[in-house]
Amino acid sequence: MAQRKVLLVTGGGRGIGAAVVRLAAARGWDVAFTYAGNAARAAETEAAAKAAGAQALALQADVADPQAVAATFAQVKERFGRLDALVNNAGITGPKSTLRESTDAIWETVFRTNVLGLVACCRQALDVLPQGGAIVNVSSRASELGGAGEWIHYAASKGAVDTLTIGLAKEAAPQGIRVNAVNPGLIETELHAAAGMPDRVARMSPGVPMARAGSAEEVAEAVLWLLSDGASYVTGALVPVSGGR
Template identity: 40%
Template sequence: MTPDAAARPVTIITGASRGIGAEIARRLAAEGHDLVLTYRDRLDDAERVVAECEASGARVLLLRVDMADLDAAAQVVPQAIAAFGMITGLVNNAGITGRIGPFLDAPLEETELVFRVNVLAPIVVTQSAIAHMSTERGGAGGSVVNISSGAAKSGSPNTYITYAMSKAALNALTTGASKEFGPAGVRVNTVSPGTTRTEIHAAAGRPNAPDERAPGIPMRRPGEVHEIAGAVVYLMSTDASYTSGADIRVAGGN
């Protein structure tokens, strides 16, 4: 590893093959980060993001990981350290909503999957990342950003209450970990998007959901992925060196 490479931040982004995760990857690459990107499927999309990040000068490790497989999730940080020698940041972005619909129609099996991907996998990866970055354990400090949702506060009635519950749990991870590991040089923050134009809505069975919800958003439009990524870039930057435990809501006024 060259001296210049050793000075570059190394950030893990889960679920980075498309949507918000892909845009975060592109933006952090442009800011000088080397990257570890995970994806579950659609290798072509993931490789396209890698190529775009490499064109910005980033070194990139691409890992195929189903975040519902907690044993596989537990290997993300060790593989990143093996490749780059260290990590300085983590973005817990991978997430699923489950199907859109009334709470009484939410199957328990689907809810269990939502919690595995949205809550348990971030716990596993974050524990490993903080153990590596903690100055109390010999690390150099670092930053964790959890991608939550405005649903964590609204509860999303008639839409996906169990998804909202999972994101509220992720918010609790930010609150608790930021307080516990602030003395160890690790900042932990949240970005909470509102309705954003991504493919997650199609996976939930309502591909037109962003535009359908637009009339109820104060800014009368859904968000775009670059608007979410900008908040993450800020939290990963030295400008946010005194920001921890924060929840930046990027939700068009909701």
């Protein structure tokens, strides 16, 4: 029997990250994932992955902390002995705010997680991923829509993720590593309530051409395709998963 490949998902305890972990486990991957603080949800995700036949490892880590990122990769190496792919899903929106209302502290906090944390993970991954390895960054349609009046700081951070994806894809191609991003639109997750807008999905769904929000599982399907051999000639792509929005 062929050895199962190993995937690391940051922010994999819930939401889109958890959906990626569960689907990857069902598709034959062993999985490690980080979570920020909700140990109960992380345990549920880990148990679901194991029930699907995968080896699974949940690691509490804040990607905004470079030492925690280094420790995460070391623990994955110790447990599995290899790493074949990385999904950078960990991210925060910050509070609802216009540019005028926002503070430097909000921008620094959001960028430290969404951009610098992602960069730290990519840097570590480039040292260990094999030829044929893959990185998928979870960006957002906000990078083009702009996040005006809500999350302009978040949208700007995802614009940086898009640009990094394109640039890193070119740098990593000679190494045989593909780098892509998915750009989810309005997705039904806990993100909206956590940001203080529990009615956001219901309020905004009529403005989506497909007239509904997407699911975390629909985003996970796009992520797993980008990780698969079916996307072997795809790198530097930004794939919208947004119902046309």
